Amino acid sequence: MIRNLGLVSGSQLNNETNVTPSLSKSLNYRNMKKENLYKYILGIADNSLILGQRLGELCGHGPSLETDIACTNLSLDLLGQVRSYYQYAAKIVGDGRTEDDIAMLRKEREYVNVLLVEQPNTDFAYSMGRQFLFDVYHLLFLDELQKSTDITLSAIAIKSIKEVSYHQRFSSDWIKRLGNGTQESHQRMQTAIDDLWTYTDELFHQSEADIAMVAEGVGVDVTMLKDTYYKKVAEVLEEATLKIPESKYFQKGGKHGIHTEHMGYLLAELQYMQRTYPNMEW
């Protein structure tokens, strides 16, 4: 990753005679910070990109015209937010890569989204379950990111928070509707929540870049959001007459680039045009 970023490693710097040790140390620190910030931004943006892609798959396949448009709207909201993040990331690396290169041309192991957002649209209950479990987290996260000392990240958070508030309202409503609906809708909603539950704990894991950025006052300490998250989720599930899963077994890996088997298929579709017609522009 360091080589990809075009950053200079410490040992190379020390070999240059005209660089004093203290200067090289501070350069090194600056490069580390830059790299951590870049990775940190990807950690936020990849979640929304992959979830946006999943929602986009429903375009033309929604259960009704109205829900179809609603899901596509959510997708477009997320992709809009993602652009701001990747533009910023491209500026940080400053090696000529564009927002599109970063979004479209990484390999599977270089995406650091959580496993939850890459889960497939098994049925509408899964799509809404996935959305709801992410939205509650996303809103808490953005609320904290507004306070970031990094003004760009803070500005993106302030801009996105209204959209995400609506997302949470939309998905929570559907959880309640399906939970309180027919016997079948209740059963399907419960199955979706039970199956997706195993991916919720990872939302509160920290990568090295996360820890470094929290220390800088730039990043959000996600471990602090966990209790509020499960409380808010439980409130909606109770209102939906759904059982809160008791499972204590959780999946992880996405934040370190280790994904579920669904990710490869998703990326194949996401990247198809750029891979088939490199540098194609619309």
Add this chain to the structure above:
Amino acid sequence: MFVILSISLKVVKQTNKLIMATKNWPLWEVFVRSKNGLEHRHFGSLHAADAEMALENARDVYTRRNEGVSIWVVESKHITASNPEHNGELFEPAQDKVYRHPTFYELPDEVKYM
């Protein structure tokens, strides 16, 4: 035996029809106010299970390009419409009564913006 079977088939068919009918969400009419100060205007219709969902659907279907500041929804069945067959008796009597338009007054120049 055959009669009973055909009757029970009929019942099944009718129940299916009933289920199909109740499966469709009711129709709602959507009114949107484009700007403060303007009136709500009829924008179109959509399907939704209840008023709250109708509002959210209206937001997504009709105001996604920044068209509105306020939405009204009303279930279509609550709207009573005039019958086109009665257009003659309802509207034609007004056609030859041009004097009902206030166009026969001389306005003094001092009265502006009328």
